[in-house]
Amino acid sequence: MAHDPLDHVLDHELFTVAGISVSKFQVLIVVAAAIVAAIYIPLAKRIRTGEAPSGPFWNFFEVFLTYIRHDVAKPNIGEHDADRFVPLLWSLFLFILTCNLLGMIPIIGASPTASINITGVLAVFAFLAIHVSAVMKLGPAKYLKSYVPHLQADNLPMNIFLTVVILPVITVIEVMGAFIRGAVLAIRLFANMFGCHVALAVILSLVAKAVEATESYMVLGGVSIATVLMGTGLSFLELFVAFLQAFVFTLLTSIFIGMALHPEH
Numbered sequence: 001m002a003h004d005p006l007d008h009v010l011d012h013e014l015f016t017v018a019g020i021s022v023s024k025f026q027v028l029i030v031v032a033a034a035i036v037a038a039i040y041i042p043l044a045k046r047i048r049t050g051e052a053p054s055g056p057f058w059n060f061f062e063v064f065l066t067y068i069r070h071d072v073a074k075p076n077i078g079e080h081d082a083d084r085f086v087p088l089l090w091s092l093f094l095f096i097l098t099c100n101l102l103g104m105i106p107i108i109g110a111s112p113t114a115s116i117n118i119t120g121v122l123a124v125f126a127f128l129a130i131h132v133s134a135v136m137k138l139g140p141a142k143y144l145k146s147y148v149p150h151l152q153a154d155n156l157p158m159n160i161f162l163t164v165v166i167l168p169v170i171t172v173i174e175v176m177g178a179f180i181r182g183a184v185l186a187i188r189l190f191a192n193m194f195g196c197h198v199a200l201a202v203i204l205s206l207v208a209k210a211v212e213a214t215e216s217y218m219v220l221g222g223v224s225i226a227t228v229l230m231g232t233g234l235s236f237l238e239l240f241v242a243f244l245q246a247f248v249f250t251l252l253t254s255i256f257i258g259m260a261l262h263p264e265h
Contacts, residue, residue, distance in 0.1 A: 025112040025115050028108065028112045029118065032099045033095065036091075046058070064093065068093055069090075072247075072254050073254055077258045078258060081258075084133075089250050092126065092253060093249075093250040096249055103197060104235065111193055113189055113193045114194040115190065116187070120186045122185070122186065123185040126249075126256070129253070130260045131178070134260035134261055138261075147174040147178075148171050151163070181252075185249055189248075189249050196234070196237070197238075199234060200235065203227055204231055206223055
């Protein structure tokens with residue numbers, strides 16, 4: 001165990017190919033994509049033939065697809081528009097979840113989603129899907145108008161005040177909110193995954209620190225037992241967070257898409 005717990009959490013260069021540096025997280029996102037493809041391409045081919053998935057393996061993985069479609073996409077985006085965005089939501093959820101779970105493998109030690117660069121790219125894709133789809137559906141004029149609130153008062157002086165002072169302020173806040181929501185997607189996922197990995201690395205490093213500080217077998221045994229118990233408990237928590245954060249990212253993306261497509265609501 002390294003003295004600095006961050007050594008096991010941060011990205012590192014693995015090798016160089018033709019002068020191009022390849023990092024651990026770059027390899028892991030390719031591995032994650034390959035895992036998702038290896039599972040769901042055969043499942044999609046089976047479903048396309050009309051054959052119902054059978055057995056615990058296929059049914060387990062199909063559950064994620066049906067849940068995202070029926071309980072995330074349709075309630076938040078709407079029955080009419082949901083199916084257009086279901087492939088995006090499926091891809092986001094499955095890719096993020098796989099990246100999160102890869103970080104729980106001891107020899108890896110950290111997931112790609114513990115990097116703000118990777119979560120930032122995912123948030124950019126979600127941001128583009130949200131706003132490009134809204135422009136395509138509403139048209140540029142109506143899309144821009146959706147950021148301008150309709151304010152109406154009972155008298156002329158108040159109407160002038162609302163139009164001159166309040167309306168520009170709220171419009172700026174609404175525009176800023178669109179970008180802030182995209183940033184929140186990236187920061188929330190990054191902070192949770194990074195924090196879990198750092199906490200687990202710090203707990204495991206206690207054994208190395210104890211070895212340096214004392215030669216007492218009783219102390220080392222006590223520290224080791226406590227470290228195993230805390231590490232196990234935190235690992236279960238991290239497993240829960242891995243699923244939760246993949247779901248939250250997908251859920252918020254669907255909510256933001258629905259808000260952009262249906263500004264009247």
